[in-house]
Amino acid sequence: MQDTAQPDHHSMNASSTTDKSTARTCVLAATDVSQQVNMGDETLDILSGVNLTVYKGESIAIVGASGSGKSTLLGLLAGLDVATGGEILLLGQSLNGLDEDGRAALRAQDVTFVFQSFHLLPGLTALENVMLPLEISPARKGSKARSPGEAARHIMQQVGLQHRHNHYPQQMSGGEQQRVAIARAFVGEPVIVFADEPTGNLDRATGKHIEDLMFDLNRQQGTTLVLVTHDERLASRCDRVVRMDSGHLSEEKSSSTDAEDGA
Numbered sequence: 001m002q003d004t005a006q007p008d009h010h011s012m013n014a015s016s017t018t019d020k021s022t023a024r025t026c027v028l029a030a031t032d033v034s035q036q037v038n039m040g041d042e043t044l045d046i047l048s049g050v051n052l053t054v055y056k057g058e059s060i061a062i063v064g065a066s067g068s069g070k071s072t073l074l075g076l077l078a079g080l081d082v083a084t085g086g087e088i089l090l091l092g093q094s095l096n097g098l099d100e101d102g103r104a105a106l107r108a109q110d111v112t113f114v115f116q117s118f119h120l121l122p123g124l125t126a127l128e129n130v131m132l133p134l135e136i137s138p139a140r141k142g143s144k145a146r147s148p149g150e151a152a153r154h155i156m157q158q159v160g161l162q163h164r165h166n167h168y169p170q171q172m173s174g175g176e177q178q179r180v181a182i183a184r185a186f187v188g189e190p191v192i193v194f195a196d197e198p199t200g201n202l203d204r205a206t207g208k209h210i211e212d213l214m215f216d217l218n219r220q221q222g223t224t225l226v227l228v229t230h231d232e233r234l235a236s237r238c239d240r241v242v243r244m245d246s247g248h249l250s251e252e253k254s255s256s257t258d259a260e261d262g263a
Ligand SMILES: Nc1ncnc2c1ncn2[C@@H]1O[C@H](COP(=O)(O)OP(=O)(O)OP(=O)(O)O)[C@@H](O)[C@H]1O
Pocket: 037, 044, 046, 064, 065, 066, 067, 068, 069, 070, 071, 072, 073
């Protein structure tokens, strides 16, 4: 998926699909997805019959009890792991048909992930962690005409960490590391960001600030947000809320589709 010469890099390339009835671009479609794990002599059903369609620019929250399968689903949707059943189309590409390198290439371009446990590289400073996606994939767009360093400094300021450029992850608080992880996810202006509890380690005021930033980028850049959260306020700000219950997914709130359906 080398598609670098895009006048508007958020306009989807030919590999995405468009729903003709609503003219919305589908960026993610999961059909009958299941995940089973073999535990000795028993098979554990972690996810069963999960269906989900996400359109470009939507924000969607996945909520549900601890252990219900939210992180497992997010990892499958983002192509970090392969489902044992069903099909997932991410930016129009079937994840079943891609090997690990193919899935990594797809992610490097347009798909980023904020992990529940951050996954910062311990040997790099905060600023270097944020610059990394731009340096690995220099063809990706970054922020307009900005260099990787400028783009990284800009987003570090937006997450309130302009004074922590040279700190290593172990020298930062959990909330600071979480904000570096968020900066790293958004710095390259991806099409879709998957985030697992992105504000889970932040105090209320900082969490609100980060929420505002994510929804600003959602509006300004059309970034699609797929968030796992226990925070009801964050969930309520999303266009849609889906609930995971013992591996089964159901729609809970759908303001954007209600509006479309009524049209
Ligand atoms: N590799 C694995 N092997 C066995 N069981 C697993 C594996 N991965 C996840 N599970 C189980 O699947 C279930 C769902 O886990 P998952 O991490 O998706 O939950 P979650 O909804 O994200 O929970 P939390 O809100 O606590 O983060 C849990 O019961 C977990 O123990």
